[in-house]
Amino acid sequence: MTTFSSLGVAKDFQKALKENTIITPTDIQIKAIPLLLKQKTDFIGLAQTGTGKTAAFGLPILQNIDPTKNEIQALILSPTRELVQQINKQLFRFTKYATTKIFSEELYGGVKIDVQIERLKRPTHFIVATPGRLVDLIERGALDLTKINTIVLDEADEMLSMGFKQDLNRILNYTNGTRNTWLFSATMPEGIQRIINTYMSPNAHRVSVDVDTLVNKNITHQYAVVNGKEKYDNLVSFLEQNPNGRGIIFCKTKAGVQNLTEYLKEDEFSVGGLEGDMGQRDRDKVMRAFKNESRQILVATDVAARGIDVKDLAFVIHYQLPEQLEYYTHRSGRTARAGKKGISLALVTATELGRLREIERDLDIRAQQVSF
Incomplete structure (x- = not known):
């Protein structure tokens, strides 16, 4: 050894x-x-x-x-x-x-x-x-x-x-x-x-190391095809089915993070939001709460999530697909660390399916379709 x-x-x-x-x-x-x-x-x-x-x-x-x-x-x-x-x-x-x-x-x-x-x-x-x-x-x-x-x-x-x-x-x-x-x-x-x-x-x-695929092989990639308000309802269903799981939900914009965080708070989820316009003190406060598990879910933009290293995340959710392939890799890589398993779930509209297929092809992964 x-x-x-x-x-x-x-x-x-x-x-x-x-x-x-x-x-x-x-x-x-x-x-x-x-x-x-x-x-x-x-x-x-x-x-x-x-x-x-x-x-x-x-x-x-x-x-x-x-x-x-x-x-x-x-x-x-x-x-x-x-x-x-x-x-x-x-x-x-x-x-x-x-x-x-x-x-x-x-x-x-x-x-x-x-x-x-x-x-x-x-x-x-x-x-x-x-x-x-x-x-x-x-x-x-x-x-x-x-x-x-x-x-x-x-x-x-x-x-x-x-x-x-x-x-x-x-x-x-x-x-x-x-x-x-x-x-x-x-x-x-x-x-x-x-x-x-x-x-x-x-x-x-x-x-x-660990580059059989660009994305960790312990991650289960999933997607659900959703339209309009269904997207939020599907998200809530997933979170309710994983009541003890901790994870990060990714949005493309600051406004997206702010709105989604508010909706989830209203529905009494243990959630904090992280976006680029926040002051360092507020950012530190949200990150502290997420790391010490007094907040279970983090909603973030790709840029705001830079540098987050939190152990034992059960899932990552792509509430909106990222613009860049690297972002998908970085998002998904937040879960399934140190030999553990995790889920990377994309909530996509019918028009985004083509983009998801490109991501699958480029990263040599296959996402399973799920429904809630």
Whole structure:
């Protein structure tokens, strides 16, 4: 049996992993950790969210840092504030038994930039950041990235679909030199391929896990053909048939989220809404309630749901089909994590059936028709 010890992970980190009940390495960890620990290499990992990517890149980063040098040695980029916080928190836990303290900073928007500039004057060995805020700090000359050995692009496809293409190009140009680039992505759209071709070595190691299909094989894909008011009635029927299940309902627009959340509240469902116009405080409040299970259902737009990592979701509902194929992958990938099973249900009108068939064909999945 493969263990973290056999992968080359140091004893200090093994102890912290055990304490966090991370005992058996996942596929991506088995394939990535020995490579990233031993070799100075560019790396491309194709893996879904929830497959253990943070430890796959995080443990080699922590083990390769020289804590005696007071300089930023690694940079991890992630699309949202929530993901930045999650990654930094997890890596901090891994360092609990490290013999010499490893210091990090998390950088994202919504916090006064002056406060972050002050914090960066403290010893910092690695940074976890959103691309937009990092560019702001680079332009102000607030941090020195000339000594970094490694840059990680986590959820690279999400960063592109959120409009960070220009920021990523600027950061990759700014840090160009001897650093290695490790790119992790659930999908490989054209924009990601361009980044690989432009900024990464042609000899970069490529690893794929759980990509028999682009969407996790533990997900049961379903659809119901609905018209007009039937759509809401079908949604209610599904929720009533799954009274203990937690899940996310996706809408395409902010107005759609607001309206649907109100309707479900009126029908006394335990629900919260998440959309782009919300302030950070309101967003945090909704997310806290959903994570601690005082809210059972979340209604969200694709952009607002970026960075959500909630365990044990039983279902995802496409109240409206997404415009982009990648969005369907990201939505569906919120359920059936860590070996569990889940349902991805699309409520489609007769005119949307053609679009659903395209999604099935492109992702090599087959959705079962259901009725309520």
